[in-house]
Amino acid sequence: MKDERIIPISLPTPFAIGDVNIYLIKGEALTLIDAGPKTEKAAAVLKNKLAEHGLTLDDIDQVVLTHHHADHAGLLDECPGAAVVGHPFNEAYISQSPAFIEKQQSFFTYLFKQFGVPDTMGSLSLTVKRSYRFSCKRSLTKTVTEGSTIDGLEGWRVLETPGHASSHIALFHEKSGSMLGGDLLLKPSSSNPLLETPQKEEERSAPLLDYLASIKRLLELPLSVVYPGHGENITAIQELIARRLEKQRSRADEVYRMLSEKPHTAFEICRKLFPAVYEKELFLTMSETVGQLDDLQSRGLIASGEADGIFYYHIKRVEK
Ligand SMILES: [Zn+2]
Structure with missing residues (x-):
């Protein structure tokens, strides 16, 4: 199944997951769903792909982030003129807030001690720093939450789908049964629910529980295709969710x-x-x-x- 409005662009990443899929949508506004990692290679591929459609990075009106991870957000730095749209929880990560980075380091040190991780394993601050390596320094210009619509992107509605990231959203197009799914559901591998530093509450979240709730939500929707952040389009959606749930169990x-x-x-x-x-x-x-x-x-x-x-x-x- 092919949707003419959605143009997939595959970009290389320096991560084990391999290429990332971002999507160009020509609506009333010119929208990118995700931007890709901040590497020269990815930037070059993106520029080339846009040129095939007679476009440059300056033509992009807005970038909608499915979540804050570097392989999805990093290249925002290459689109300084574009509006940045995403869930509020992206902000601390995509702006590389020094206060938040410090909070992450102390939070995980405390948390991992409770989990019984010996001090000798403490490469946590390095892990935190590394997660920003291919990311950007930008700020959200518009925040979206459950049920939001996005100007210039007619017919798409925001679903909050936390788990893989607290900032994770999917965009659902009810009329066509299409979903821009980010890393919510991937064919090549299961999406990792990742521990995060709480932004609102004091207590840590339970990312796997959030994730299970997020994918179970998909079972209730009239979905025919998911355009994922990695790998091929997904049409056998129910089966894949059943498989993921079974493996988790x-x-x-x-x-x-x-x-x-x-x-x-x-x-x-x-x-x-x-x-x-x-x-x-x-x-x-x-x-x-x-x-x-x-x-x-x-x-x-x-x-x-x-x-x-x-x-x-x-x-x-x-x-x-
Ligand atoms: Zn991710």
């Missing part, structure tokens, strides 16, 4: 089995779940692990207790 079951043997910290579980990669990808694998613990806890199957500032998770025994 079986991983949660695996964590439950570990906890049936004895209480664990989140870090101990993480090491067992991802023995080959947890050191290199501590942030990603810890986010995934904590997600499964949040899921089990939300279903009343496990609980946690604290000793010396460290959380230990244990199963809830069924009362006889």
Whole structure:
């Protein structure tokens, strides 16, 4: 299925995920959905692709961000004249607010201590810094939230779809059943729900629970195609969601089995779940692990207790 109004542009990224898809939409305004990572290579490809349509970066009226990650937002720096539209939670990231970066470092240091991550693993400030490496220094000119419409982009409505990022939105075109999905649902791999520093509340969010709610929402919509942030268009949407949910359940079951043997910290579980990669990808694998613990806890199957500032998770025994 092809929608003539939506022109996909694939840009290279320096990340493991590979190319990112951004979309050019010629409506009343000239809109880009996402911008790509801030690399010379991506900028060159974008300029070339626009030239094929007789356009330059200066012609772009607005960039709508599906979320704040560098592979989607970085090239905003190449479109200084364009309005920047996105969820309010993008702002701290896309502006690289020094106060927020400091807050991230202290928040994760505190959080990872609770999760039982030994100090020797503390490369957190590096991880935080690295996440900004291919990003931009811009500011939102317009914020959108659940139900918002966007000027110049007729027929599209904003859905808040947090989980992969707290700033994540999808754009839904009800008439055609199309969705600009960002990283909400991807064919090549599951989207990682990532731990984030809270922006509004004091407590951390539960990104996997948010993510599960976000993809379950899609099951209720009359969707025929999702234009994703990575990989091919998705038309077998229900099947893919079912597959993602099933995989998540079986991983949660695996964590439950570990906890049936004895209480664990989140870090101990993480090491067992991802023995080959947890050191290199501590942030990603810890986010995934904590997600499964949040899921089990939300279903009343496990609980946690604290000793010396460290959380230990244990199963809830069924009362006889
Ligand atoms: Zn992302």
